[in-house]
Structure formats: C-alpha cells, structure tokens
Amino acid sequence: MKTGTSVTAAQWSTWVPVAAAVALLLGWGRSLPGYAVVLVAVCLVGAVLAAVHHAELIALRVGEPFGSLVLAVAVTIIEVGLIVTLMAGGGAEASTYARDTVFAAVMITCNGIAGLCLLVTALRKRVAVFHAEGSGGALATVCTLATMTMVLPTFTTSHPGPEFTAAQLTFAAIASLCLYGLFVTVQTVRHRDYFLPVARDGHESDPDEHAPPPTLRKTWWSLALLFVALVAVVGDAKLVSPAIETGVGAAGLPNSVVGVVIALMVLMPETLAAVRAARRDRMQTSLNLAYGSAIASIGLTIPAIALATIWLPGPLILGEDATHMVLLALTALVSALTVVPGRATLLQGGVHLVLFAAFVFLSFSP
Template sequence: MSSHSAAPAPSDRGPVAALLTRSAILRLLLGWVSVGALTLAAPLLAGRPSSAVLALVLAAIVAVIVVAAGGVVRQAEALARRLGDPYGTLVLTLSIVVIEVVLIAAVMLGPGDHATIARDSVMAVSMIIMNLVLGLCLLVGGLRHGSPAVHRVGTSAYLVMLVALAALAFALPATLGEGGRYAPVQAFVIAGLTVALYAVFLWRQMGAQAAEFQEVTVPAVGTPGGRATRPDDGTAPLSLRRIIAVHRGELLARSGLLIATVLPIVLLSHHMADLLDDASDRLGAPVALGGVLIALIVFTPESITAVRAALAGELQRVVNLCHGALVSTLALTIPTVLVIGLLTGTPVVLAASTTNLLLLAATLAVAAISAAAPRVTAIHGAVHLLLFGVYALLLFR
C-alpha cells in the first residue's frame, strides 16, 4: 500500500464539499458580487465620473481580477498534480494563457486604438518574468542557499525556444510585414508554425527529456555529477484513463470550480478595458502601461510561487516557472491574438522598438550565460534586476 493512501483524497469525502473551502467560496463571492455591482453601476460610470472615483473603481477591479486569477491558478495546480504530466502542465498553462488572452482581447477589441496592446503586454511579461521575478529569485536564492545549480540542458531548451519565439513575435514583423504587423497569410503561417513548435517542445519535455527539467541533486561520492531524479514512492504511475476513472468526482468538481472562478475575470475584463482607456486619456499615461498592468494581473500568482520556490532552494522549479511561463506566452498567446485579429479584422502590431529589442536581447543573453555556468549566484540575479530597472525607466521616456 502506498504511503499516500493514509490521507483521504478529496473525492473520498465528497468532491464538492471538500473543494469548497472558505478561500474558494470567498473568491467566488468576490468575483460574482463585483460583476453584479459593476453591471448595476455601469450607467453611472458611463457618465464620466471624477478621476478619484475612476481610479478607485479601476483599482478595485484589478484587485478582484488578481484574487480571482489566484483562485484559477490554485485549481489548475491541483488538477496538474492529480493528472500528472503532460496533461496537468497543459491545464495549468492553458488556464494562465486564457486569462491573459481574455484581458488582451478585451482591451484590443474595446474603445480606442489598441493595436499594440498584445505587443506591450507580452513585452511586459518578458521583462517582468525574466528580469524582475527571475532576478529576485536568483538574488534571494543565492543569498539564502549559496550557489544553487540548475539543469543546464533543460534550461538551454527553454532559452532556444525563447530566442526563436521572441524573434518571430517582436523582430520579424518589422521586416516581413507592413506597419509593424504581419500580413494575413504571414500571420496564419507564423501562428501555425509557432503552435507546432510548442507541441514538439511539450512532447519532449513531458516525455523523453523529462529528467532534464527536474531539480539537480547533489552528486554522491564516486558519481560523475548531479542528476535529476523522480522521487520513488513505490507506486507505478497511473494512466490518464485510470486517473479519470478513480478521481472523476474530484476532477469534475475542480474543473467546474475553475470555470466558475474564471468567468468573473472574463466579465470584469470588459469593464476594466473601458475604464483603463478613460484613465489613460486623462492621465496621459504611456500606451505600454496598459500592457504592464495586464502582465502584472496575470502573472502575480505565479510570481509569488516562484519566489517561494527560490526561498526553498528549488531553483530548477524557478526556472521552469519563469522560463516556462514566457515560452507559453510567446507560443500560445501571440498566435491566439493573431487569429483573433484575423477573424475580427483588428490590426495587431507586434514589431517592437529598437530599444526594447536591444533590452530583450540583453535579457536573453544574460539568462543564457547564467544557465551555462555550473552554478548561479546572487550576482546573476542583481544583473537581471538592473535590466528590469532600465525597462521601467524606458516606459516613461
């Protein structure tokens, strides 16, 4: 008998009752009550409220979306643990991408000219994830645990994906397309090739190369080096069909709870887009600031998880979270936005400025050099934080 059998699974105690914790109920209530309140207040907000009221309502919407997004990520992580790889990772990745795409589409299809919102959002994600979050994780991890190691082969796989996908997203539209955007045929082909590459990456990551994305263990005496190993609890992994058969109740309940938690985000995003456009006009805020806001909303829960992993000394998990988040954003969000643009006739400008391209190239170069080292240190983290500081400065130039 497995050691895990002593603790009853949520399905053993009734899946719905077990999953409706106080936290889950509060997130649901907060989300749906906010949707109802904004629906009732829509006529008042349409009458151009004062700047103070506008800022207060916008801040409240953002806070609710962040809380709801945290609930979505929590349910997605639970499903990921239950389903196992690669299916669980797909659930978690798709949940985050859905939230990001919903927010980008709401702004892109809303009032005003937001042809660059996808570019601004994904560029902000790149800088926040790869410089702010990764830099902070390397800094605190290095200060607390010395010089931890990562699996260089797996990290290299992430980085080659990032270099190729970033070039397709931000550099090629300036040379292949017109006005910084792909032509319709080009957008269709690029979207298809990008998704196909990501499918190959997932197939290898969750299959033959799975060990290259696991924590590096300290080598034993007489062994050639550290290896990533799976913990052995004496039980063989169950097939997907068997997992669904055994835990059907829990899987259905968690899926329903995930959907019920993500729906308020979809509904609130429309209100957020309208108010964000109004607030930007009044404040004269940089156009890219909307993209930064979306990036912060989407990746705050995952960023907290990454910092906790760094404090625990799980640096490979930090790499998987940060690099994996950006790979999924470039490989899934960009193609989805391109398809939305094709279907709705909305222009999608992706070409980045020379300054941002240079900053992104420096970011990926620093990440590659750090990954090539036998161990990473707090200095590597400090350099990433420096690059984020420069990006933040450039937002207001």
C-alpha cells in the same frame, strides 16, 4: 491544528474565486465608481491567491513538470481572451495591444520572475541549481518565438510599417504552434527529467514531495476552481483597466503602459507560485513557470490573435521599436549566460531584476 488550518484554507480558496466571479458578473459592461474599482481590485488579489493554491494542489497530484504546465497554459488561454476583448472594444490604439502585452509578459517572466526567484533561492541556499539542458532549451524557444513574432515584422518589406502580410502572419502563427507543441512534448514526455527539480545531497527535502496527493475528486474540484479564479483574474483586470487607462492618460504616459500593468496583474499567479517554489529550493520549477509562461504567451497568443484578425477591425502591429529590441537582445544574452552553467548566484538574480526595472522605467519614460 493542521486539520483546522486545512479546512480554513479549503473554505477561503472555494468562496474567494466565487466572490471574484460574482464581482466580475456584476461589474461587466458597466462604468464602475471609485469604490467599486477598489472592491474589484481586492477580489482580483484574492483570486490570484486562490489560483496559486489550486494550481499547487493540482501539481501535487499530477507532478512536475505537468503542474507548471497547467498553470501557464490556463493563464495564457484566458489572457488571449482578454487581449481579444480589448482589441475588439478599442480604437486605433488597440492595434498594439497584443504586441505590448506579449512583450511585457516576456520581460516579466524572463527577467522579473526569473530574477526574483534566483534572488530568493540564492539568499537561502547561496547557489541556485537547476538543469541547464531543460532551462536552456526553454530559453532558446522563448528567444526564437519572440524574435520571429516581434522583431522580424519591423524588418520585413512586403508590407509598410511593422506589420506582417497575411501570408507572413499565417506562417508565424503556424511556426509558433509547432514550436510550442514540440516544447511541451520534450518537457512532458521525451526529456521530462530535464525539467524536474534538482535534488541536493545533504539538504532537507521539500515536505511537499512526501505530502499525500489530493484525491481525484478533489483534484477535479481544484481544476474547476482554478478555472473560475483565472477567469476572475483576467475579467477583473479588464474591469479595472478603464481606471488604469484614465490614470495613464491623465499622467501623460505612453499607452503601452496599460499593457504592462495588465500583464503584471495577469501574471501574478505565476509569480507567486514561482517564488513559493524558489523558497522551497525548487528553482527548476520556478524556471519552468517563468519560461513556460513566456512560451505559452507567445506560442498560443499569436496564433489566436492571427485567427481573430479575420473579424477584428484595424491593423495588427507586432513589430517592436529599437529600444525594446535592445532589451530583448540583452535579455536573451544574459539569460543564456545564466542558464548554461546550471548554477546561479545573487549576481545573476540582481542583473535580471535590473533589466526588468529598466523595462518598466523605459515603459513609463520611453
């Protein structure tokens, strides 16, 4: 019975990414009618599920925290391509796409994903446990990157408006890359044990820990299909974005809502993978995915966008407004209080979810 189930999973996880990629190729550069948008959206959801499946297979082979790193980096690299595509094809409003998408990613990961995973684990185990050393270091990196790239531009005086000068942008890009490289080194080499799931005495072990790892050939095949699935996720999100933009404009909502919706779609693989880890009482893996995705989203996106500004038209606005800076400061404070003890309950999960709800609400009603 298990063999049949495994074969079925292998079949759908192979053809769904391919189908989503075919939908992307057929729809790219065209104006899609309503029914085609629905079909692309269905393919998008299927590609997300397939991406999570293959990411978990790869994680089973390479172990933690490398498995979390693979998914976070893969999604972020392709997300950069999506932002550059939107900025290249957009008008004056495209100057804030990078800022809106990256800030939305930080709020989604640090409050939405982290809060949901804390809630899931606390409901099942009463208390969620994780390594304060690893999670605290990751959170410090997120806060530093976010402040340096999205808060400081609002207060610098060398250039009018919430923008960096070329020299300031270059410094921010290099510093972001250095911080990202330092974090990856600490996570995977220097202090890898700080990012491994916490074992609980007296509780049932995770069956995945004792599952046989996939063969090397199957791992490479999963890596290829993961890449195809993630390309399809981001590309299909780009295909449905005109319908989202039209709906946002018709409803009279701020243009930043487009970045929020696209970030929600792009981060679905991490969200599903993190929740599934939380259900198995692997809260550290969930936080690795949440904070790791936020770090990669800033540490890789800002340098790439900074490089792209050489040929992209228009300004690059990175500085946030007062409302978002307050939300960022509150997120940093609450997250620090959550991770420092190394233990969290339903209350902390609920607080983070309320912060995420406030971000979404204020995006629609600033």
